[in-house]
Amino acid sequence: MNTRSFSFRLLAWYTCLLTCIFVLLCALLYLDLSRFLEHNVEQSQVRRAHQITDTFLATIGKTGPSYVAGQAKALYEPEISDRFVRITQANGPIIYASGMPKDGSFDPAEVPAFPPVSSRESFHRVKLSNGKTLVIAALNYHGPGKTSYVVESGALLDPAELNHLVLQLLIGLPVAVVIITVGGYILVRRALTPVERITRAAEQITQHNLSERLPVSRTGDELERLSISLNRMIARLDDAFQNSKRFVADASHELRTPLTILRGELETLIENARLDPEVRERATSMFEETVRLTRIVEQLFTLSRLDAGEAQAEWSRFDLAGLAKTTAEQMSLLAEDKNITIACDAGQAVVVEGDAARLKQVVVNLLDNAIKYTQSGGAVQLHVRRANGHAILEVEDNGVGIPSEALPHVFERFYRVDQIRSGEFEGAGLGLSIAKSICSAHGAEIEATSVPRKGSCFRVTLPLSKN
Template sequence: MNTRSIRFQLISRFAALLLLVMLGFGAYTYWSVRGYVVDVIGISLIHRAQQITQTLLGNILPVDEQSISREIETSYAPELNDRFIRITRGDGSVLYCSREPNDRSFSPTKVPYARVKITAPQIREEPLPNEERMLIAAVPYSSQQGSYLVEAGASLSGSHRVLHALLWTLAAGLLVIMGLTIFGGWVLIKRALTPVRNIMLAAQDITLRHLRRRLPVPNTGDEIASLSVVLNQMIARLDDSFQNTNRFTADASHELRTPLTIMRGELEAIIARRDLSQEIRAALASLLEEVERLVRIVERLFALSRLDTGEAQIERIPVDLGRLAETTVEQMCLLAEEKHISLKCEMNERVEVEGDRARLKQVIVNLLDNAIKYTPDGGAIALSVRAQNGTAFLEVADTGPGILDAALPHVFERFYRADGVRSRDVDGAGLGLSIVQSICAAHGGSVSVKNNHPSGCCVTVGLPRA
């Protein structure tokens, strides 16, 4: 799972926020219900204690302590109601104390006494030895006969059980709501982001060769649709400038071809004359060499621009890539021999691709040409052809100096030549690899280059198999 994805970020933050809100809500609910329950019990206890003071202590004059006990038993039946009633005299001695209740939730003799003198009705919570708590309402009463404290209490165990149940219900609700929210959010955000993902995939696909294509614009009128429109406008501008550059290259190379061809023809004709001095012939020969170089550059540029605009007709016939590599190696081994470079061709199986034989040969020639050019005397070049799944791979590895890391990303750019190469006076114009790349792309393939360990570089061409 990508923890940096919008989906994960949104859901995790939302879930954290929801958890906080739910915990707050749960705590608030729990404490309010608890407060309410305690209040209700407290009020009924105070009421009872007041009743006792008014009806029993207040009416019976002089206070008949025997009859009070009887009266309480008959009027209030504290044991049956699981209630606690205690009347203490001013000196602290107990006048009456109810017996153990039916539910045995507390033992009346163990209920703590008030620690301070009570002068006005009040409610307090006392811990019981069995870890329960008791709510006790105490109402003082005084007459000429003496002062009394009437206490009415009830164990909170029953309400605690209810509150526990409430707590569990809240926790279960929290879990269910969190689960549903995370799942629902996951699904909803996934659906909301699907158009973004489609746009991303489509944009990835719109490479230099597919600039004519446009991104899908969802019919929703939302921000994503606007994003697609804006991106499409940007791609259109890119496409325009790319077309302009291409057209310029195509026009310029086309216009240059004719005069250069004429120049070359004229120069050849002049050199063929017998009445030229040695000196002039040498100068003309050098001139012809330069013109031929220019012609080569212009031809390459012309070929490149035609490939890029898609004007070049690419044949689609089955080509045995291994066989093509072998014959090309045979033709170029003389060049390698001149530099005492060993040139090996390696293949294990018949690998066929569908494409333009002449152009695929051009790819191999350009790669071998580079390898021979840049590998010093006595080096070695290995060309291999293999297939893996649906792709045919052609690899040219040499033992030359390799390519500087800084230059690696640029070698497929037009007219790019690594610095060292320019100064070393190696023939070339920096168009060879650009042509290789354009031909590969026109065949639906790709080319990459990397340095080999410990020396040399390796160019890999991948083409779809026939």
């Protein structure tokens, strides 16, 4: 998982924020419920104190304290209902005090005598030694004559409901966090889908299809602006690319005629018998450079035409094996000059479709390299066969080989392995890029494998003719 990614950080922030909000809400809920429960207990104790006052304490003048005590015990049975009841005469004796509740949940002896308060009702909390809390409501009652009484009614705070809530929150919170995270992940993925679509489309755009554009979703947001900006950038690139291609095409085209004239003039000059030997030598050197220059211009011109989509001018069905055999025979003269043998293994007809002249150029370029980069006495092998519905053409040599770090670049324009070493061999570094352009236009793959000082193998994989 990429923790630095935008989606991960967005999801992490979103989950943290929502979890914090949930925890806060749970805490507020807990506090609110505990306050509500306490308030409930207080109110029920106040009601009980009022009942005691109204039902029999009001008549204490006539009935006497022991009657009141007896009534309190008989009617409210605080010990049985686990309650606390105490009736005290102000500045006088305790008229009635309930005993130990039957469940032994608290000891009434732990409840202190509270100092007198001026208000009619007051509330007290008694923290008991067993950790529980007793809520007591005290009611001041002014009886007959000037005698006042305090009626205290108490009950334990029951934490069961709060505990239940805490349990539910403890289970609910992790579940909520999981749902938030999964939901957030789905939302983030959906939100980023258009970005992925744009990325995929952008990856498909290469120098060959710069006229294509990215999808623009008309949402009026940043994504729409991003895709429009990218499309404008691609349009500018397209323009620049077209301009540079046009420049190369025009320049190479314009250079061909003066170069041909120059070559012809130099040839005539060299053939002049009366020419001073030193001038002839210089003219010959100039002639050789002009030939080299003409070759480069021709190659550039070929490339510019291939770029313009003229790789399949003459589309036909033909036997690749036959084409390879004839080409190898034609090139064998060049190989013989270097004492190199060319063995051609292309017995079976392998019919493909394409521009035969262009594909012949591929074979020529590969054989030319194999001969050029193989020492005298070496061997070059040409194989043509069928495999998995494809035509395979391989040119193998036992020459100088290509270092592994240079191998991925050999099909680039003007790339030559190791400039110092390349000085021994003539060339501009365009032969393989021409071969690659032709292959791409035919839906073919061209790849190279090589072991330095052992040899190289170039393989072209071309679709077989369907008919």
